Amino acid sequence: MSPIRSLPGGPSNKKTVWMVVLFVFIVVAGLLYVKWWPYYHKAFTAASKHSIGSSILNMEAGGPSLHSALMYAEAYFKSVWKAAVLGILLGSLVQVLLPTGWLYRKLGKAGFKSTLIGGVSSLPGMMCTCCAAPIVSGLRKRNVSIGAALAFWLGNPLLNPATLIFMAFVLSWKFMLMRIAFGVLLTFGVSYFANRFAGETKIPESMAVLPEEKTESYPFLVRWLKSLGRMLVSVVPAYLIAVLLLGAFQSAMFPAWVGGGIAAIVVFAIVGTLFVIPTAAEIPIIQSFLALGIGTGPASTLLVTLPAVSLPSILIAWKAFPKKVLAFVSVSVVAAGILSGLIGAWIL
Numbered sequence: 001m002s003p004i005r006s007l008p009g010g011p012s013n014k015k016t017v018w019m020v021v022l023f024v025f026i027v028v029a030g031l032l033y034v035k036w037w038p039y040y041h042k043a044f045t046a047a048s049k050h051s052i053g054s055s056i057l058n059m060e061a062g063g064p065s066l067h068s069a070l071m072y073a074e075a076y077f078k079s080v081w082k083a084a085v086l087g088i089l090l091g092s093l094v095q096v097l098l099p100t101g102w103l104y105r106k107l108g109k110a111g112f113k114s115t116l117i118g119g120v121s122s123l124p125g126m127m128c129t130c131c132a133a134p135i136v137s138g139l140r141k142r143n144v145s146i147g148a149a150l151a152f153w154l155g156n157p158l159l160n161p162a163t164l165i166f167m168a169f170v171l172s173w174k175f176m177l178m179r180i181a182f183g184v185l186l187t188f189g190v191s192y193f194a195n196r197f198a199g200e201t202k203i204p205e206s207m208a209v210l211p212e213e214k215t216e217s218y219p220f221l222v223r224w225l226k227s228l229g230r231m232l233v234s235v236v237p238a239y240l241i242a243v244l245l246l247g248a249f250q251s252a253m254f255p256a257w258v259g260g261g262i263a264a265i266v267v268f269a270i271v272g273t274l275f276v277i278p279t280a281a282e283i284p285i286i287q288s289f290l291a292l293g294i295g296t297g298p299a300s301t302l303l304v305t306l307p308a309v310s311l312p313s314i315l316i317a318w319k320a321f322p323k324k325v326l327a328f329v330s331v332s333v334v335a336a337g338i339l340s341g342l343i344g345a346w347i348l
Helices: 014-049 066-097 100-107 112-122 129-141 146-158 161-170 173-198 220-248 262-274 282-291 296-308 311-316 323-347
Strands: none
Touching: 014 066, 014 161, 066 129, 066 220, 100 112, 112 146, 112 173, 129 146, 129 220, 129 311, 146 173, 146 296, 146 323, 161 173, 161 282, 173 296, 173 323, 220 311, 262 296, 262 323, 282 296, 296 323
């Protein structure tokens, strides 16, 4: 039986089918233009040059400064703006094109099945954590469970197939396997236990939207523009300010003098969890740190913490999850970073 025909609480008609088809078309076209086609060519660069570019960090920036903030923000947004636009677009469209009943049936339960579907669904997206966050917020507004939404959010950057391929060519297959292991642990394990930790899967009142049967009476364009407007207001200001702030302090947050011991692993675990980077930017960052003599322990820590979450992405998703869930995920990423650093120092 078609999932659309089995919707509870929503009419099964051609309009619903065409809305789902339109959403899928926009997703495929957007990802093809922003992610799939560019990454296809980038894989050949990684294979032939064993590099995908230079580090986005400016380690010679000195102390915190406005100049450093602006330079980092320029480099960062030049890299991510297309994906950020796509993420905001999809985050708004998921609220008006996909049937609430079907989403709840597939992704609304607190069991592992919903978490698994959410994580697997993230693999084609290949988004960085900030670009995936608006989509996650949109999913939560449609009653998607905490575990499924988190799995989608964490899976996008951590289990990005393109990044894994780049990593194998540029760093090594050992780094790639380390990333896969901790990516699976965080995407499926931490997300599932976040459901248990939350104790309930109702969306916060601040995220509540009108029931589907009531909003259907409004024209599609009106519903979408309202959704897009709310998304822009909640995403853009916090995003811009957080990126500028982190860019200003980039050289202080990644002190090369800490060396390669346990202190560096702990520092980089915390800093990597807070800092924001474009998709796959952790690879040249790690490459540059290894060239500076930073050990494989801190490098392995950044392998996990840099892409997983960031201060801007947490702010974007701030209203989508209970605060204790965001704290649980952040602490889990830091802990996973420390563990990966200790393992990396031992085996890499």
